[in-house]
Amino acid sequence: MSIRTGFADNKVFIAVIVYYLYSSERLTAAVGQLAWD
Secondary structure, three states, X not given: OOHHHHHHHHHHHHHHHHHXXXXXXXXXXXXXXXXXX
């Protein structure tokens, strides 16, 4: 695996984590609103 490929993989990996956390936060907020409504 070249450094360039590893860097690309890291970018995708980080993007997936950020998207997951962002989606998870929104999902948690939505569930929280339903639970407290």
